[in-house]
Amino acid sequence: MSKRLIAAVAALSISGSAALAQEIKVGVVLPYTGIGAEFARQMDRGMELYLKLNADQVKPYTITLIKRDSKAPSGAEAKVAVQELLTQDKVDALAGWVYSPDAIASAPLITAGKKLAVIMNAGTAFITNLAPDFVRTSFSMWHAGYALGVASAKTLHAKTAVVAYSDFPPGKDSLDAFKAGFEANGGKVIDAIPAGGPGAVPDFTPFFQRAKDEKPDVLFVFVPAGDHAVAVAKTYGALGMRAAGIKLIGPGDITQDIKLQAMGDAAIGLITMHHYNADLDNPQNKRFVAAWRKDYGADSTPDFTAVGAYDGMAAIVHAVQATKGKMDGDAAVKSLLGWKFDSPQGPITIDPETRDIVMNEYLAEVVKGPDGKLHQKVIGQIDRVKDECKAQAIGPCAPKK
Amino acid sequence: MIAGIDVASILLGGIAAGTVLFIVSVGLSVTMGLMGFINLAHGAFAMFGGYIIVLAMNRAHFGFTVALALGFAATAALSVVLEQFLYRRLYRAGELDQVLLTIGLIFIFMAALTIVVGPQSQPLQLPPELGGQINLGFTQYRTYSVFLIVVGFFVVAGIWLAFERTRIGAQIRATVDNRRMAESLGINVDRLFTITFAFGSGMAGLGGGLGAEFLGLDPQYALKYLVYFLIAVSVGGLGSVVGVYYASLLLGALDFVLKLYLPKGGTIFIYVLTILLLLWRPQGLFGRKAT
């Protein structure tokens, strides 16, 4: 994989210097090492695949990616990377950000640098308020959380819920979002359990045992995608909670496509709300997934982080064309306000008010397919979901005091 | 308080949590506790062994038991090489030089695994007979947890017997107590250290594989759980494998119960407990008095 990456970077930079076409430099800030490294690779592939599948959209320009490791989520390393990309490499646009702290810390630089900055993953709702050049193509925790709260009450007919969440801002955001959606539609959250931190994977047994004894209709879990999610599904299965009549639900982070098969049969029946899964049935996605499997191996799969990067690259290319390669920050951002795109996740737009994504949310159930693998089956859909935190100006999403 | 939680489940859950802590730390209690080498790379050995075990199962389709044996052997073999070329030269150096060496090793392991295997985490697929729940007569419980509790007990009993009842165990004890005296009695201390180190590292590798069901396995493993290993060994007491067992059970069980009843306390319990226990017994629960 690393060889391919180097080759791809080399190919991109060679084509950039050899061709007569105007070169557009995009600084990519991602955690290539540390706990986020796997996401960074998914997102790298998402960007590369967009450029490959849509080469004619890019013409006559060439896009060069300059990749920088944002390392640990301290904000400081990402900030140095952003500063050097802006002042040394003189990039035309910035992209990336897996961790919210890195995006939040970069905000003053983005404001001062006046270049389009596309957030491709970081999910804290209020980030886009911090700098006028931020545009987000990923999600906020409110997109899925709020929608799932509504669906739990209306579609799943749940009356009570227990929430277990990783004790950091995306977890708390998810809790707030779910609670807001669920209780506005007649449900009741009877307990909220902080279940360990985002770093080391905790033993979920005590938290889930507590939830089991409280006998809710649904257990809503938010944990960071990755090993946490696998442990959640395994613990849920091992404690026999389904037999006890408790449904496990959550945002799609807990059924991230790249982790789904590792969860085993314990994940069957798990219900999630999310804007993307690799099984979505639309032509764009079919093309995307097929190209992915061809390039990165039959066992590999894209996931929501890859799609955030794919859509982000589409946004950058749109801005390049709209500004005729000038990529002046204000003009680039303006060209994306209200921008519509037919993404593998379905139709998306950028909200002109908030510069955040508006997209469909899919209620999906994990099922076992005829191929013996786990798949996600869409059982419900909510169209054009906005980030409700900013829409309702809740807490830190309210405009600054 | 929540009504209706059965005591058996709490007890089992606590012991199971403690056993996981013990299984992944026991190797460190051998290399650091007995040999006195500040081996922060313990997690790297655990990670290496875990990768061997998981890859042997997922890619080469070995059985669980065979994979575990392979993981132990591969890690022990690797550790002998590293011991000969690196560790041995620093046995008499200051502890801070040992820290530098072993942190350097962690970085190398992390980067090497990322390059060779990739940044993604490696899922452990348990054999079906260890998945799901088991009926213990008085309660239902997670089969794998019960399995680990049994394994943990045999591991500590085995090490205790080997340590107290065999010739090599007696030699290790003698060397730990007084290296020079042991040498002058004709004990081949170099060879003894190599064997001990290989065994401790092999146990680390085994722990990496056995614990992967709970802790996961990715290139960050070596750093992510370092604190937990160190806590178990320091609270148990340097030089006491049995102490680490009891300390793990105590910490695991208390942490489990506190998390169950006071989840708002988050992750602070393990740290508070460690501070209190160490202030109460600075040498650890079963440590020797400093000389």
Next chain:
Amino acid sequence: MSTEAVPLPPVAATPGLDQPAARVLMWRHHLRWWEALPWLAAVAFYFIFPDYLGFATALLVTILFALSLDLALGYAGIITLGHAAFFGAGAYTVGLLAFHGIWTEPITSLALAALAAAVIGFASGVVLLRTQGLTLLMLTLCTMALLQEAANMAHDYTGGFDGLPSLDIAPLFGFFEFNPLYADTQYLYTLAILLVCFIFIRTLVYSPFGQSLTGIRENPLRMHAVGAPVRRRLIICYTISGAIAGVAGGLWAQTNAYVNLSALDLDRAATVLIILILGGYGRLYGAFVGAAAYLALEHFLARIYPTAWQLGLGLLLVIVALYARNGLLGLGEVLWQRYFVRRAAT
């Protein structure tokens, strides 16, 4: 740990100084010509590499942090893996004051950061410094972890993992703005604070107090026997060391205009420890050499090979651990002795 090997200066013709020990004591605190080099290099850097000032500012902050650790670890022999507790205390003091609009003047903020960190250093020192070795290491680590958890729980005030965004720091002397894009002010400001702190630390370690710390490090029993108040000295040293780490943390918050939980992270505490061992502890300039070597290698390797730069760093650490006693400075000294002193002798 061994005593510092001080190269002997030429014998002065002063009567009574024919004792080598007396000579060493007379000369060791004198300024040597090469001590001006790091500072000249830092000023030269400002003019030669204006594009790298953001990175260089982070480097200066790390040097100060490593210096504070050197005081505790290198001079007093306090082995701690929890020094980020003070760094974080300082960073959050500055961050909270600025974010909630209470106080934004940079220099006085740093003084408050030092004070907050000193209070924590004193309180934890009184409790923890009765232990040593692995126990002390674990106690300092757990104390830091507790502080981090406390900051996480108080997320309504601290912002938790997401941190305190876009801190508003007042212009230095009411005039020099902190520009996020071009870090000129941040760099020179950090350099000046580092110089002031360095002079303070240098004076301290060569004072009778500093000498008694070294005595405690080498042989606490003997220091007890000669009637030195060992624990009190250790606590004072730990408090001062904490205060300086607090200044480093405060600078970090100001120059980044941002604080989050990573200020209190084990990663940070472990990295500064590695940097100090890498450079050479107990010798002041080890902090400079270690931080420059570690961070520069990390920064530029990560630019070339973002996914696996840790390999190069790991190799450096292993090689230094194997071939150098007491870090890069120790290695340099050995080489110096071997090639120059020997050549001069023949």
